[in-house]
Amino acid sequence: MAKQELEQQRLDKVNKFIRHIGDRWRRFFRYKERHALMELDDRGRVWFVDDYHGERNYTHRNARWRGFSHGGTLKSLVNVFRYHIKKGYQLHHLYFDPGRFRGLGTPPWGYPDGELVLLKHAGLTLGIVAPALEEGAS
Numbered sequence: 001m002a003k004q005e006l007e008q009q010r011l012d013k014v015n016k017f018i019r020h021i022g023d024r025w026r027r028f029f030r031y032k033e034r035h036a037l038m039e040l041d042d043r044g045r046v047w048f049v050d051d052y053h054g055e056r057n058y059t060h061r062n063a064r065w066r067g068f069s070h071g072g073t074l075k076s077l078v079n080v081f082r083y084h085i086k087k088g089y090q091l092h093h094l095y096f097d098p099g100r101f102r103g104l105g106t107p108p109w110g111y112p113d114g115e116l117v118l119l120k121h122a123g124l125t126l127g128i129v130a131p132a133l134e135e136g137a138s
Contacts, residue, residue: 007040020118022036026109028109031069036051052069098116
């Protein structure tokens with residue numbers, strides 16, 4: 001399969017995952033009925049289209065993201081999505097694990113445990129989150 005086809009498949013899955021995030025709890029990446037999305041241009045560059053401002057942001061290098069309506073944590077997540085689209089890298093399975101954040105006072109992103117588990121399951125199903133290695137496996 002051609003590189004562009006693989007990137008397009010991963011992009012489609014990332015956009016589905018962004019919709020999952022936007023439809024859950026605090027509705028990040030969603031403003032009213034509009035979801036954020038990522039796009040590939042004809043040169044293979046990845047863009048993020050903001051849900052609130054509708055601005056298209058170039059995600060490569062350290063470009064300034066004008067019209068990005070979310071904070072640094074979600075910007076970092078968008079960058080991880082770009083790496084997934086371009087290289088196939090997956091998010092670590094602990095990224096959405098509620099147990100990882102015990103004792104810190106607040107759950108990540110202000111999401112309750114059940115919501116994080118649902119997001120993790122969606123990411124695993126879409127192939128964006130890497131499955132945990134079974135105990136005892138090398």
